[in-house]
Amino acid sequence: MHVETNNEAKTEIKRCKNCNLPSNYPGIKFDKDGVCSICKKKEKVYKYKGIEELKKEVQKILKNSDENREYDCVVGYSGGRDSSYLLYFAKNVLKLRVLAITLEHDFMPEQTKKNIENLANKLGVEVKFIKNNALNKSGRQCVRAWANKPDPAMCATFCTGCRYGIKKLIPKYAREHNIPILLVGNTPYENINYRVNLLCGNYKKFTKATKIKGYAKKLFQNPTYLLSPSSMHKQLLDFISYEGKKKKNVNPVTIKPFYSYIEWKEDEVIPTIQKFGWEYDKTLNSSWRSDCFANLLRQYYYKRMLGFNDLDVYYARLIRIGKISKQDAIKKIEEEGKYEKDVIEKILKEYYNLDYQKIDNKIEKYLKRN
Ligand SMILES: [Zn+2]
Numbered sequence: 330m331h332v333e334t335n336n337e338a339k340t341e342i343k344r345c346k347n348c349n350l351p352s353n354y355p356g357i358k359f360d361k362d363g364v365c366s367i368c369k370k371k372e373k374v375y376k377y378k379g380i381e382e383l384k385k386e387v388q389k390i391l392k393n394s395d396e397n398r399e400y401d402c403v404v405g406y407s408g409g410r411d412s413s414y415l416l417y418f419a420k421n422v423l424k425l426r427v428l429a430i431t432l433e434h435d436f437m438p439e440q441t442k443k444n445i446e447n448l449a450n451k452l453g454v455e456v457k458f459i460k461n462n463a464l465n466k467s468g469r470q471c472v473r474a475w476a477n478k479p480d481p482a483m484c485a486t487f488c489t490g491c492r493y494g495i496k497k498l499i500p501k502y503a504r505e506h507n508i509p510i511l512l513v514g515n516t517p518y519e520n521i522n523y524r525v526n527l528l529c530g531n532y533k534k535f536t537k538a539t540k541i542k543g544y545a546k547k548l549f550q551n552p553t554y555l556l557s558p559s560s561m562h563k564q565l566l567d568f569i570s571y572e573g574k575k576k577k578n579v580n581p582v583t584i585k586p587f588y589s590y591i592e593w594k595e596d597e598v599i600p601t602i603q604k605f606g607w608e609y610d611k612t613l614n615s616s617w618r619s620d621c622f623a624n625l626l627r628q629y630y631y632k633r634m635l636g637f638n639d640l641d642v643y644y645a646r647l648i649r650i651g652k653i654s655k656q657d658a659i660k661k662i663e664e665e666g667k668y669e670k671d672v673i674e675k676i677l678k679e680y681y682n683l684d685y686q687k688i689d690n691k692i693e694k695y696l697k698r699n
Pocket residue numbers: 345346347348349350364365366367368
């Protein structure tokens with residue numbers, strides 16, 4: 330079987346001596362010793378308030394909410410590693426009456442479905458499935474449009490519609506069913522800004538305006554995107570809104586336990602969820618964030634076209650805070666981020682009716698030009 334190591338994409342990229350981030354990472358600069366500008370910035374030290382404070386906060390909200398409620402909180406549950414752990418945490422650590430909400434879409438691997446069922450059964454949590462047609466429709470259209478003229482920045486559009494589900498559909502369900510708390514698994518360390526920053530292209534400043542300008546440019550370079558105005562609208566929402574200003578008295582109240590209260594420790598996550606029947610997807614030859622084929626595809630093509638993806642960014646940060654050596658990180662990235670070409674080929678064919686080789690020929694041309 331042919332194994333695509335994914336690292337062949339760009340061979341002559343300069344990388345940071347310390348964290349190994351490449352020179353094509355948006356906004357990066359190197360000093361004379363080859364250390365990048367991100368490493369030069371001081372990494373913020375986060376202080377966590379602790380579990381007792383978290384429990385107090387939760388109780389305060391529950392006290393003020395409808396006594397006849399059926400559930401205390403909602404967890405968005407993709408079946409992936411992180412949300413599985415969050416579900417365990419809500420049920421067994423915080424001891425809340427939790428409803429898991431899974432956004433159903435066409436790109437869910439079989440193993441993910443099994444994980445959702447296993448974990449919910451063993452934890453004794455009910456799962457509510459809500460169809461996210463936005464991802465099915467817009468996500469698919471965007472991948473097909475992208476394939477006409479592959480551009481690394483526009484890999485961001487593969488998951489168009491997913492955020493809509495997370496930001497709109499899940500809170501809406503909680504609101505309508507009087508569930509007062511929404512638990513989310515964000516950590517202070519996720520840095521995926523590069524994905525939207527890539528859109529800015531030649532604009533050196535990463536602002537809302539340059540993102541929109543850059544995005545518009547990409548659309549006109551590949552007008553196939555323009556055939557689907559509803560997808561474009563969803564993308565714009567993905568890139569620039571949803572976050573916005575914090576409103577007061579929002580229902581449900583969002584709590585991020587691993588942002589402000591307790592440190593997220595990766596080495597505790599996998600063993601814990603495995604106890605509840607969570608398993609790696611053996612067909613994917615990768616252990617990494619493999620709960621959605623659209624995301625998997627996106628990561629594959631970032632790597633193929635840029636030489637890096639979320640995994641590199643994640644480990645660069647772990648190197649910076651001294652949690653892993655550069656050497657070990659490189660090994661991990663190699664192991665975890667390896668996708669067999671056959672798998673990608675099959676996903677493209679089955680889910681998008683696209684031909685791997687045709688796309689790859691276009692990518693080759695793109696890489697030669699750039
Ligand atoms: Zn660096």
